[in-house]
Amino acid sequence: MKELDRYRLWLFLTVGMGIATFCVANASPGLTLISLPLWLLAWPASYGKNGKPLPRPLILALVLAATANLIAGVLRTPDDIVAVVAEYLVWLHLVKLYDRSEPRDQGQLLTMSLFLALGACLTSNSFALALMLLVYVPMFVWTLMLHQLHSGRRQAEAGLEELRPADRRRIRPDAAIGLRPQSRFAALVAGVLVFSFIGAAIVFVITPRQSMTTFVADWSSPSVGRVSGFNDEVRLGAAGLLSESNTPVFDLRVTNEEGEDIGQQLGQLRLRGAVLDQYSDGQWRKSAEGARLGTRTAAPGQASIVSGEVEGYPRITQMVTFRGRSGGPLFALYRPLEFETDRAREFRTNFRDASIEIEDSGRSTYRIVSQPD
Amino acid sequence: MIAADPPQGRRRIDLRMGKVSRKYHLGVTGILYVGVTVFLSFGAVNSQNNLLFIAFGLALGGLLVSGVVSGSTLMNIEVERQAPARGVVGEAMVIRYRVKNRGRVFPAFGLTIREVGTGEGKGRRRHGWRSWLSSEPRAFVIMAGPKEIVHAEAAVAPRRRGPLRFETYQVSTRFTFGVVTKSVTWKSTATVLVHPEPLAAPEHVMKSAIALSMDAWGDRPRVGRSDEYLGLREYEPGDSIRQVAWRATARRGELVVREQASPSPRRVWVAVDLAPIRSAEGEARERLEAANERALSLAAGVIDRLAREDAEVGLMIPGSGVRRPPAALGGPTSGRRGQLMDDLARVDLELVDESNGASALGGGRAAWIIVHAGSSKSRLTAPGAAHLRADEREFDEIPAPVEPPPRSRQEEQGAAA
Numbered sequence: 001m002k003e004l005d006r007y008r009l010w011l012f013l014t015v016g017m018g019i020a021t022f023c024v025a026n027a028s029p030g031l032t033l034i035s036l037p038l039w040l041l042a043w044p045a046s047y048g049k050n051g052k053p054l055p056r057p058l059i060l061a062l063v064l065a066a067t068a069n070l071i072a073g074v075l076r077t078p079d080d081i082v083a084v085v086a087e088y089l090v091w092l093h094l095v096k097l098y099d100r101s102e103p104r105d106q107g108q109l110l111t112m113s114l115f116l117a118l119g120a121c122l123t124s125n126s127f128a129l130a131l132m133l134l135v136y137v138p139m140f141v142w143t144l145m146l147h148q149l150h151s152g153r154r155q156a157e158a159g160l161e162e163l164r165p166a167d168r169r170r171i172r173p174d175a176a177i178g179l180r181p182q183s184r185f186a187a188l189v190a191g192v193l194v195f196s197f198i199g200a201a202i203v204f205v206i207t208p209r210q211s212m213t214t215f216v217a218d219w220s221s222p223s224v225g226r227v228s229g230f231n232d233e234v235r236l237g238a239a240g241l242l243s244e245s246n247t248p249v250f251d252l253r254v255t256n257e258e259g260e261d262i263g264q265q266l267g268q269l270r271l272r273g274a275v276l277d278q279y280s281d282g283q284w285r286k287s288a289e290g291a292r293l294g295t296r297t298a299a300p301g302q303a304s305i306v307s308g309e310v311e312g313y314p315r316i317t318q319m320v321t322f323r324g325r326s327g328g329p330l331f332a333l334y335r336p337l338e339f340e341t342d343r344a345r346e347f348r349t350n351f352r353d354a355s356i357e358i359e360d361s362g363r364s365t366y367r368i369v370s371q372p373d
Numbered sequence: 374m375i376a377a378d379p380p381q382g383r384r385r386i387d388l389r390m391g392k393v394s395r396k397y398h399l400g401v402t403g404i405l406y407v408g409v410t411v412f413l414s415f416g417a418v419n420s421q422n423n424l425l426f427i428a429f430g431l432a433l434g435g436l437l438v439s440g441v442v443s444g445s446t447l448m449n450i451e452v453e454r455q456a457p458a459r460g461v462v463g464e465a466m467v468i469r470y471r472v473k474n475r476g477r478v479f480p481a482f483g484l485t486i487r488e489v490g491t492g493e494g495k496g497r498r499r500h501g502w503r504s505w506l507s508s509e510p511r512a513f514v515i516m517a518g519p520k521e522i523v524h525a526e527a528a529v530a531p532r533r534r535g536p537l538r539f540e541t542y543q544v545s546t547r548f549t550f551g552v553v554t555k556s557v558t559w560k561s562t563a564t565v566l567v568h569p570e571p572l573a574a575p576e577h578v579m580k581s582a583i584a585l586s587m588d589a590w591g592d593r594p595r596v597g598r599s600d601e602y603l604g605l606r607e608y609e610p611g612d613s614i615r616q617v618a619w620r621a622t623a624r625r626g627e628l629v630v631r632e633q634a635s636p637s638p639r640r641v642w643v644a645v646d647l648a649p650i651r652s653a654e655g656e657a658r659e660r661l662e663a664a665n666e667r668a669l670s671l672a673a674g675v676i677d678r679l680a681r682e683d684a685e686v687g688l689m690i691p692g693s694g695v696r697r698p699p700a701a702l703g704g705p706t707s708g709r710r711g712q713l714m715d716d717l718a719r720v721d722l723e724l725v726d727e728s729n730g731a732s733a734l735g736g737g738r739a740a741w742i743i744v745h746a747g748s749s750k751s752r753l754t755a756p757g758a759a760h761l762r763a764d765e766r767e768f769d770e771i772p773a774p775v776e777p778p779p780r781s782r783q784e785e786q787g788a789a790a
Contacts, residue, residue: 145549148549159508167465176515181515192435
């Protein structure tokens with residue numbers, strides 16, 4: 001079976017593809033420029049037939065250096081632990097390629113390659129990554145199945161080492177092979193891939209999404225799967241995956257001056273609310289001025305004026321009902337003129353940017369009138 | 374005493390009789406795989422990342438496919454062990470496995486066949502294969518297509534002589550992804566009689582031993598009709614004119630004729646003087662066992678050496694019940710040589726009886742070569758015998774002090790009786 005003899009080449013290509021996939025996901029030119037040439041060089045230098053593995057002390061030193069780099073990376077960017085660990089895996093891959101290559105080592109390479117691909121999935125969800133994965137997954141499955149045959153054959157061969165050389169030559173551990181192994185192997189790999197993808201599609205469709213989010217939220221890693229939302233602080237520069245949250249936050253009904261619902265006409269709506277106006281140390285925060293807003297009390301059924309009205313512009317009324325929220329800014333489509341709450345509560349306004357904050361928590365409803373500038 | 378008889382020839386397995394058990398093993402790799410799959414599921418649900426959902430689905434699908442494909446394939450596999458009847462210590466012994474895939478659709482990939490169990494159950498302590506072999510016999514089938522039969526080979530080198538028993542063999546596969554190991558186990562006994570490794574003594578020692586034993590009996594070539602030249606003698610009436618040696622006749626001035634040697638084979642007894650080990654303990658016992666094994670190996674080497682001399686060889690191991698009169702040796706594994714090697718292989722040192730051993734050998738028109746197990750004090754003697762000692766250091770030849778006795782017709786007849 002020719003492909004079995006080419007197993008090492010397939011493993012080498014799979015490892016390279018895994019590294020390239022992560023480089024695409026991580027969008028790190030530096031890592032790409034270093035790792036891919038090193039991977040390519042491993043074939044003639046060490047991994048290929050004529051190559052020689054590096055001395056064990058040097059391998060150990062390289063692993064220690066990569067581990068030190070991992071620790072430094074975790075301390076430097078604790079929120080980006082997935083990318084740091086995946087980068088560590090890239091270095092381990094490269095070191096392993098320059099090490100000896102027994103079936104056990106090859107199995108470790110394959111396992112690390114799989115984890116690297118998972119790291120790529122956690123780092124990015126770009127289209128380019130999906131294309132890379134489309135190539136990587138069949139290649140990985142092909143190599144993994146070849147690995148099972150290769151390691152089994154090597155184990156059988158290991159038993160022959162105690163025989164005399166003349167006897168050893170007479171035994172053919174790979175002689176037990178039927179007809180057309182190559183094509184049958186390829187067909188089996190194709191079948192496995194098809195069934196696996198069907199299984200993946202079924203799982204993709206039937207796995208509950210929103211209902212389980214809260215169940216696992218408590219155990220979630222802070223940097224694994226960040227979800228969009230509202231916060232008083234925004235930190236810039238952190239890498240990682242940002243997932244869109246589909247959880248409904250509030251219900252909104254938009255009407256014109258005649259009381260007609262115009263929500264459909266407006267199409268996609270963009271709301272304004274909180275203003276983070278101070279930037280320092282890579283973070284946007286609310287300024288101290290914003291914190292010194294005047295506090296007033298809104299009475300139910302009585303409109304509280306926030307800013308002055310400009311003649312000639314339409315008045316848009318928005319009815320907002322929050323679903324379980326603990327205070328914070330109110331949102332409007334345009335500059336708010338006045339607002340009215342369903343019950344008495346304290347609020348603060350900033351007349352400079354026309355922002356409104358309420359102190360209350362829990363489900364609340366308010367009506368706000370805005371006017372486009 | 375001789376151990377139980379081994380089976381002659383290949384032994385086919387009746388699958389209906391053998392116990393078959395099927396198992397799934399979730400090893401470290403499998404646990405790791407399941408752990409990663411669970412982790413993926415949490416990661417996917419928590420982050421709502423579509424790629425992770427697909428990765429989780431692939432992991433789950435892969436697990437199912439791996440179990441279904443290889444598990445169902447293994448259900449259709451039939452394996453039959455074809456163990457050899459005999460083996461030799463130190464030489465490759467090939468155990469063949471006939472593998473048949475009864476399935477109609479799926480080919481079976483990556484089947485590992487290995488002997489399992491120690492074979493050292495109650496009352497079988499001395500027959501378990503693990504004490505005979507340094508590694509377990511293991512064969513590998515890359516692929517057996519639907520309805521195909523392939524033969525896999527496991528080669529081992531026995532390190533002990535005697536009846537080597539195999540009891541259980543297992544077919545397993547980690548294909549497709551190495552996550553779960555599926556196995557089917559058959560229970561079927563086969564015994565291989567392992568011959569001692571022929572130990573060749575130095576050629577000069579062997580030559581002198583053979584010559585000594587032959588000379589002791591005056592086993593000189595006699596007149597006969599072979600092609601071998603024996604000598605010249607005076608012409609006698611009745612001699613064929615073709616026998617006349619004309620040059621010698623011209624030199625001597627009288628008719629002389631050539632005499633040819635007799636083609637009659639040499640007859641040699643090989644006796645093995647084993648040291649009883651029953652009463653010995655500890656290191657002494659181990660030393661005696663090693664010396665006995667070495668003596669048996671040396672006896673095998675002597676038999677092989679005598680085969681090159683075209684001698685008729687007999688074997689006697691006092692105290693063990695082995696006594697085979699001299700006869701022509703056959704091929705290397707069959708015939709007389711095979712019988713003698715079987716006898717050497719079957720000797721159970723535990724059962725060697727000191728009291729039953731003859732101390733004075735002899736009789737019959739044959740030479741004697743006696744192989745002693747280490748001790749220079751010969752327990753066995755025979756008129757005109759050549760003595761070889763096999764100890765841990767080197768081979769030694771013990772001078773034979775006994776003069777050859779005069780041969781008489783009566784004595785020969787008495788010995789034969």
